[in-house]
Amino acid sequence: MTRDVVFTFSYETYADAAARGMMRPPDRILQTLMSSDEVGRLLVANPFRSLASIVARGLRPAESFPAREDRRLITPTRLARRDPTGVSAIVRTYRSYDVQLRTATVRAGMTRPAIVTTNPLVAAFCPFSWADTVTYFGRDDWLSSEARRAYWPAYAAAYRQISESEVGVAAVSQQIIDRIDPRGPATVVPNGVDPGEWSGPRPAAPDWLGAIPGPRAIYVGTIDNRLDVEGIAALARQRPDLHVILLGPTPDPDYTRPLRDVPNVHQHAGVGRSELVAALRNCDVSLLSHRRTALTEAMSPLKVYEYLAAGLPVVSIDLPPVRGIHDRVTFSARTADMGPQIDEALTRGPLSDADRQTFVDGNSWSSRHRAVLDLILRSSARHRPAETFAV
Missing domain, CATH: 3.40.50.2000 (Glycogen Phosphorylase B;)
Known part of the structure; x- marks a missing residue:
């Protein structure tokens, strides 16, 4: 029996991953999902891109995604070039992302897919009422990234929501797991080699x-x-x-x-x-x-x-x-x-x-990813609780 899966990148696109040789942990997980016999339909979602950037890219070559009927890539769009920094505005932003993902899954014929995302804001603030399970994969502790200091309040709120919602968490270190303190299933998946x-x-x-x-x-x-x-x-x-x-x-x-x-x-x-x-x-x-x-x-x-x-x-x-x-x-x-x-x-x-x-x-990456697949494709235990953020 196979499961339909939705995979979302954090802040880079599939084209970025392909350009660097699919060498980072999220890229490798996506490769495993794309080739796994346990995955039915797979929808891969880029992060939000502004309409202006889409127009500017219009004359460039298309992304080299190996699309087929059961493997699709989408790029959700919005007017803004970047996320807002306020928590309430972030929540509104990712509810909009949720709507675009849901529309794409309906068009792809997917029913109650499993979600795996490398963006903590997606894991926390997309309601995913239409999905089965949600798994967050953490390759870095975003809450300690100086480059994204403006978003630290949002990441702190996201970590709390991930924990309280019993989202599944896979991370490259125990330290990331400890900082999120998930109440749902969790596993450490260190990096590997090909x-x-x-x-x-x-x-x-x-x-x-x-x-x-x-x-x-x-x-x-x-x-x-x-x-x-x-x-x-x-x-x-x-x-x-x-x-x-x-x-x-x-x-x-x-x-x-x-x-x-x-x-x-x-x-x-x-x-x-x-x-x-x-x-x-x-x-x-x-x-x-x-x-x-x-x-x-x-x-x-x-x-x-x-x-x-x-x-x-x-x-x-x-x-x-x-x-x-x-x-x-x-x-x-x-x-x-x-x-x-x-x-x-x-x-x-x-x-x-x-x-x-x-x-x-x-x-090897293949030995690492067995644990990730087991977490992503787990059976649903309960519905996500309602979010408590004012918007």
């Missing part, structure tokens, strides 16, 4: 990486305020023989100003998946050099799983979701103090091919 990307012999190093001497310590990810740039600068100055590579997009180039006069720190823009794999597999040690914040303490860093899939020893600041992943992860209180752990990692060298493959097989 065995197809990490199997086989080591590929050749990209030319830009080959020009950097060893030993090479690499950090992968968006270069933003999660990264301890002052700590990286201090570490690199202490260890002029070590070449530190920062691989990923830099939204604010001024953020890395402290690194510009450090000759053994090398920045490179984000690359495609195959080049990322090749870069990691041709380095010597990997770094999780984040600042310690409420946001980073709730993350399940995807990069750590990919570092280990590449066979690299990992030197990390001590964050709860990183503990217990593998014995080749060593910890330091601060990025600036990572020198001894890096020396130890370089002495021990990479994981053996057998150990690396064992890690890849044991941490």
Whole structure:
């Protein structure tokens, strides 16, 4: 027996997910839903887009969604370009989103579908009286994201509503579960890896990486305020023989100003998946050099799983979701103090091919997603209680 499912993104679209190689946890869950024999009809919903942005995009190529009769993509529309910040206005906004989703499910012939959303505001404030079950998937703690500070009151209200409504919650860390404190079913689903990307012999190093001497310590990810740039600068100055590579997009180039006069720190823009794999597999040690914040303490860093899939020893600041992943992860209180752990990692060298493959097989996305599917496709226990927000 199959179940109809509605999946909604948070703030990015299917086109955004496809452009980045479907590599983030919500993208991977969507891929599982799209291929699962347990899913009947599937409706995928982008976040709201303003009518003005839709018109502006009119001449661009259509989104590369693999549509078929039982797999559809919709983009709900509105006049405003962004969400309001007031809680009551947010509630009104997502009731409108609910109406557009319901209309689309009727057109698709869906009856009492299961809902899974990566947006806490959708999980909390869409009434979903027409749906069966609702599941929220949290890959970050939105309530501690500085970039969305204006919405913290709305996220706090959303977390309360998710808990009180007994919405199912899957999250990448126990810390996110604890902050929501759900009364309904909940499960922790850490990040994983795609065995197809990490199997086989080591590929050749990209030319830009080959020009950097060893030993090479690499950090992968968006270069933003999660990264301890002052700590990286201090570490690199202490260890002029070590070449530190920062691989990923830099939204604010001024953020890395402290690194510009450090000759053994090398920045490179984000690359495609195959080049990322090749870069990691041709380095010597990997770094999780984040600042310690409420946001980073709730993350399940995807990069750590990919570092280990590449066979690299990992030197990390001590964050709860990183503990217990593998014995080749060593910890330091601060990025600036990572020198001894890096020396130890370089002495021990990479994981053996057998150990690396064992890690890849044991941490595959497919093994992670069984728990997510069980939660999404669970039987309904009760109706959602009425919302208590004035609108």
